[in-house]
Amino acid sequence: MHGDRRREEHRHGTHLDGGGRHRAAVDTEQQDARGEWLRFAPVQPLFRALAAQRLAVLAYHGVTDHRSFGAQLDRLQRLATPVSLGAVLQAVTERRPLPPRSVLVTFDDADRSVLTHALPALDARGIPATAFVISELIGTERPFWWHEADFLARHGGRARSLDCGHPSQLLRRLKAMPDPDRRRSLHELRVSADRRPPRQEQLTPADLLALRDGGVAIGNHTQGHPCLGRCDDDTVRAEITGAHEALTRWLGEPPIAFAYPDGGHDVRAETVLQELGYRLGFLSDHRLGPRLPSHPLQISRLQVDSTTSTRRFDTILSGLEPAYRRWRRQAVA
Numbered sequence: 253m254h255g256d257r258r259r260e261e262h263r264h265g266t267h268l269d270g271g272g273r274h275r276a277a278v279d280t281e282q283q284d285a286r287g288e289w290l291r292f293a294p295v296q297p298l299f300r301a302l303a304a305q306r307l308a309v310l311a312y313h314g315v316t317d318h319r320s321f322g323a324q325l326d327r328l329q330r331l332a333t334p335v336s337l338g339a340v341l342q343a344v345t346e347r348r349p350l351p352p353r354s355v356l357v358t359f360d361d362a363d364r365s366v367l368t369h370a371l372p373a374l375d376a377r378g379i380p381a382t383a384f385v386i387s388e389l390i391g392t393e394r395p396f397w398w399h400e401a402d403f404l405a406r407h408g409g410r411a412r413s414l415d416c417g418h419p420s421q422l423l424r425r426l427k428a429m430p431d432p433d434r435r436r437s438l439h440e441l442r443v444s445a446d447r448r449p450p451r452q453e454q455l456t457p458a459d460l461l462a463l464r465d466g467g468v469a470i471g472n473h474t475q476g477h478p479c480l481g482r483c484d485d486d487t488v489r490a491e492i493t494g495a496h497e498a499l500t501r502w503l504g505e506p507p508i509a510f511a512y513p514d515g516g517h518d519v520r521a522e523t524v525l526q527e528l529g530y531r532l533g534f535l536s537d538h539r540l541g542p543r544l545p546s547h548p549l550q551i552s553r554l555q556v557d558s559t560t561s562t563r564r565f566d567t568i569l570s571g572l573e574p575a576y577r578r579w580r581r582q583a584v585a
């Protein structure tokens with residue numbers, strides 16, 4: 253099961269590649285091999301020097317490999333300047349760039365492992381972080397919908413709009429359809445599958461306070477994690493506002509940061525965020541950004557996960573691996 257979870261984490265974390273379980277596993281190996289090789293590329297020192305003048309925001313999901321995660325944090329302590337969400341907000345407010353080699357650690361979806369695995373490792377090193385929460389899961393034992401859909405489809409679940417096509421494309425197809433169709437397909441999978449998905453213990457409101465008190469700021473990641481670009485205007489507003497109200501109630505103060513589900517920027521979402529007083533918004537575009545974010549509601553992030561080897565981690569942090577991936581996609585297209 254552990255191997256499965258590692259692939260799951262990687263697949264959801266690596267929005268750029270999409271694809272199915274098998275493809276994700278192959279991609280992971282290839283990317284790791286690529287990272288090892290890139291580390292010795294003659295341009296890596298140049299990328300590292302340039303990266304010193306950029307802001308690296310790392311986008312993790314859950315932490316499945318705490319040893320490897322600890323090694324990554326040690327790396328950050330040695331090579332970078334970990335900063336808090338508050339420091340990024342201050343830089344934006346005062347129009348003053350963050351220090352060279354600034355890194356902000358973030359977690360999307362607020363898997364329980366952020367509390368059980370990440371917090372102790374961060375706390376031991378005094379590294380601040382931010383977790384983006386899917387509000388309707390808080391205090392429940394409901395799995396993430398993408399894990400649920402995958403499980404149901406592998407246990408006899410069927411949905412009209414998913415009848416044709418390879419099972420490995422399930423997640424990509426669900427994310428591509430209009431949101432009402434995604435919700436209907438999920439419902440059809442639930443009623444037709446011969447097994448119920450395993451329960452997944454989620455964070456509670458008290459856990460959110462424990463994270464915040466431990467130096468992990470809490471941000472909004474919508475109510476139910478739809479792809480905002482597939483939602484109508486009312487749903488975009490309801491998804492952001494619903495999570496905003498719940499988080500304000502639990503934390504006793506309104507959140508000021510938002511991460512776009514699946515990393516995709518949405519203009520309508522940005523309007524709602526501005527109305528609600530949000531100051532910082534985070535993408536999943538696998539890029540470094542300026543040390544003074546020029547569009548504070550569209551801050552770039554780098555995709556990493558706890559299983560990333562430290563060698564590959566270095567090439568991501570330097571911007572070389574993301575640049576190589578962009579170049580390679582263009583070359584293939």
Ligand SMILES: [Zn+2]
Pocket residue numbers: 360361473477513514
């Ligand atoms: Zn997410």
